[in-house]
Amino acid sequence: MDDTRVKKGEERLRQLNYANSIGPKLAEISPELNRYRKEFAFGDVHSRPGLSMRDHELVILSGLCALGYAQEELKSHINLGLNAGLSRQEILEIFIQLAVYAGFPAAVNATFIAKDVFDARDAKGIKQ
Template sequence: MDQARYDKGMKRLQQMNNMSTIGSRLMEISPELNRYIKEFAFGDVHSREGLSPRDHELVIISGLCALGFAAEEMRSHINMGLNAGLTRQEILETFIQLAVYAGFPAAVNATFIAKEIFDARDAKGIKN
C-alpha cells in the first residue's frame, strides 16, 4: 500500500465531488480493490496533468460507453463529468458519436444511464 498515492486519489475524488456509492459499497466486500482503484485509477492516472479534470471525464465516459457493460462506473463518471464542467448536451453528443464506433446498443444504454443521472440531479436541484 502506498499512502501518498491513496491520499492523492482521495483528493482527486473529493475535487470531483463524486456522489457515487461505489467506494463505500466496494469497501464492504473488497477493501483491497477499493484501495487499488483510489491509488491507481485516481491517484496515478486521473491525477495526471495532461488533461483537465473535465477532459479526463469525457475520455472515461467515452471508454465506458464503448465497453457497454460498466453501468455503475458510468453513473459515477457522468456525475463527476458534470461536476467537472461537462454539459448534459456534450455527454449526449458523445454517445451519438460513439454509436458509430461502439455500436448503437452501447450508445443507447449509456443514454438511458445519463437520463437516470440527469433526473436524479434535477430532483436534488442540481442544474448542470
Template sequence: MSKSERFQQGAARLQDMGNNSPIGSRLLEVCPDLNDYIREFAFGDVHSRPGLSKREHELVILSAIATLGYAPVELKSHINMALNVGVTRAEILEVFIQLAVYAGFPAAVNAVFTAKEVFDERDQQGLDKDCGKDTH
C-alpha cells in the first residue's frame, strides 16, 4: 500500500470514528509530517487492522493512554471516539477503575476527571442524550 493509500485509509478511519479532535488541525500548523504519520501509521495501518472491533480498539487505546498519565489531549480525543463507536460512559469509567490496580490510582483518577470533562462537553453539545450515560 502506498503512502497516499495509507493516508487515505487512516483519514477514512478517523472520519468513521467521528473524530472531532483538534490534534490534527493543530499539528498541521506546526508539524504536518507528524500529522501524516499519525494518519498513515496509527490509523491507516494499526487502528484499521481487522483483529479487533472499533469498540475494542478504543477500549485498548483508552487503557494505554490513561496509563501514560501525561496525554490529556489524546485521552479526550479517544474518549470521544470511543463514545462515537458505541462504548458507553459506564464502560469507559470501568476501564479507568480497572487501571487503578495496574497503573495506579493517580492515573485512574486523572482519567476519570478527563472523562468527566468530555461527558460535560458532550452534554452541552446535546450528544449522547439517550445512550451511554449508564453508571454503576
C-alpha cells in the first residue's frame, strides 16, 4: 500500500474534522478496510482539485441517497458535509431534489437519517 496516499487521505479527513465520520469505528472493526477507504476514497478521489470539499460532499450525499442502502456512510457524510460548509437546509434540499431522480423512499430515508445527525450534533452543542 502507498503510505503517501494514506497520508493524503488522512490530511483530507482532518480538514473535514472527521471525528463524526465512520472512520474511527470502522478502524476498530476492520483496519484494512479503513486504510483502503483513506487511501483511495479520500487520498485519491476526494482530494482531487476539481471540486471544493463542500462540493465533493454534495456529490457524495447525492450518490449515497440515490443508493438507498448506505445508511452508515450517509450518516458519516452528512456530518462531513456540515463540517465542509453545507447547511442543514442545503442537505435537506439535496434530498428533496433526489426524490424525483432516486425515488421518494430513498429521499425520505435520507431525510430521517439527516434528522438523527442534526439531533446528535445539537446534543453535543455543535452549531452547524
